[in-house]
Amino acid sequence: MKEHHKHSKTGFTTPKNYFKSFEDNLYEHLQVPHETGYKTPEKYFDTIEDVIFKKTVDKSPKIVTLTKPRKWLYPISVAATIILCITLFLPNNNKLSFDDVEYASLEAYIESEPIDISPLEITELYNINAEELDSINFDNLNDTNLFEYLSSETTIDDFTDYEL
Amino acid sequence: MTEQVLIKKLKNPKTLNSAFKELVSIYKERLYWHIRKIVINHDDADDVLQNTFVKVFKNIDRFKEESKLFSWMYRIATNEAITFINQRAKKHQTTTEEIQQKIISNLATDDYFDGDNAQLQLQKAIATLPQKQQLVFNMKYFDSLKYDEISEILDTSVGALKTSYHIAVKKIELYIKTHH
Numbered sequence: 001m002k003e004h005h006k007h008s009k010t011g012f013t014t015p016k017n018y019f020k021s022f023e024d025n026l027y028e029h030l031q032v033p034h035e036t037g038y039k040t041p042e043k044y045f046d047t048i049e050d051v052i053f054k055k056t057v058d059k060s061p062k063i064v065t066l067t068k069p070r071k072w073l074y075p076i077s078v079a080a081t082i083i084l085c086i087t088l089f090l091p092n093n094n095k096l097s098f099d100d101v102e103y104a105s106l107e108a109y110i111e112s113e114p115i116d117i118s119p120l121e122i123t124e125l126y127n128i129n130a131e132e133l134d135s136i137n138f139d140n141l142n143d144t145n146l147f148e149y150l151s152s153e154t155t156i157d158d159f160t161d162y163e164l
Numbered sequence: 165m166t167e168q169v170l171i172k173k174l175k176n177p178k179t180l181n182s183a184f185k186e187l188v189s190i191y192k193e194r195l196y197w198h199i200r201k202i203v204i205n206h207d208d209a210d211d212v213l214q215n216t217f218v219k220v221f222k223n224i225d226r227f228k229e230e231s232k233l234f235s236w237m238y239r240i241a242t243n244e245a246i247t248f249i250n251q252r253a254k255k256h257q258t259t260t261e262e263i264q265q266k267i268i269s270n271l272a273t274d275d276y277f278d279g280d281n282a283q284l285q286l287q288k289a290i291a292t293l294p295q296k297q298q299l300v301f302n303m304k305y306f307d308s309l310k311y312d313e314i315s316e317i318l319d320t321s322v323g324a325l326k327t328s329y330h331i332a333v334k335k336i337e338l339y340i341k342t343h344h
Contacts, residue, residue, distance in 0.1 A: 033280070033282050033286060034305070035279070035283065036201060036279065037277050038197075038204075038276060038277055038279070039276050039277065040196070040206060041276065045193055048192060048196075048214075049185070049189065049192065052188055052214055052217045055214060056184060056217065056218055057180075057181040057184055
């Protein structure tokens, strides 16, 4: 066999174009296809350019969203938690009580905010049972009458005298 | 537009955008198919292709023109695809080989695979190869790249590439014969 392709160190040789013909003959010997069989969605290569350009050349300035968690938020959250724990669990001689709330503020809150009181709470508040509560006819009450009654008859004391 | 002119425009901030669009237009398909053969799944290939072009865009100033622009982009695409596969394997606490085998085993039902049985067998055979041999085989057999070009992309000597390819072909031959 004529030496055509000599390995520099070992002295072994191969026939001329052996490697090229080896590769070329792979398909013929093995019936191995030269196509992968992979395909893409229709018009993928027409649309992918715009997707890439939006991430590169057409990229708009970065918008900082308030809802997205940020790295700096975590240490601040931890610090806030520690401060809260210290405030809650350390002995504190300056505890606030219900008495410290200004009456005017409380009254304004009760007047302005909707207060959802269940029938059970009403029976406990006025020391009546459920049957007595049911017997009260609320149908005759209209908003005007109710407002006038509450304005003239109810004071903040009516609420604070009871232990809710 | 020659490669030299394109590179010059890519490195000029005033002409970067138009030159980049030209670059994407020229190389999108070649890079896609290169990536697709590594990650196999279309959606994954789509993600990796986008990441590749974003990296090219951001790092074009670092391209030192020591290799061809095409080789540099191919290298980025290869690294991105391999990193993608490795990250997925890490996420599933398994090996890249097992991940590939799993994807290949679902290939027959993949919406974006319409190969016949011979093509399916070939892909299964390729998936049994070590990663480097897969890359060399795909670049040489399907992309018809020259050894010099593959050498530049994979930073491996031509001699080592020829050996890898030869071994890969022998393994594929054996696989197909035993699974025929």
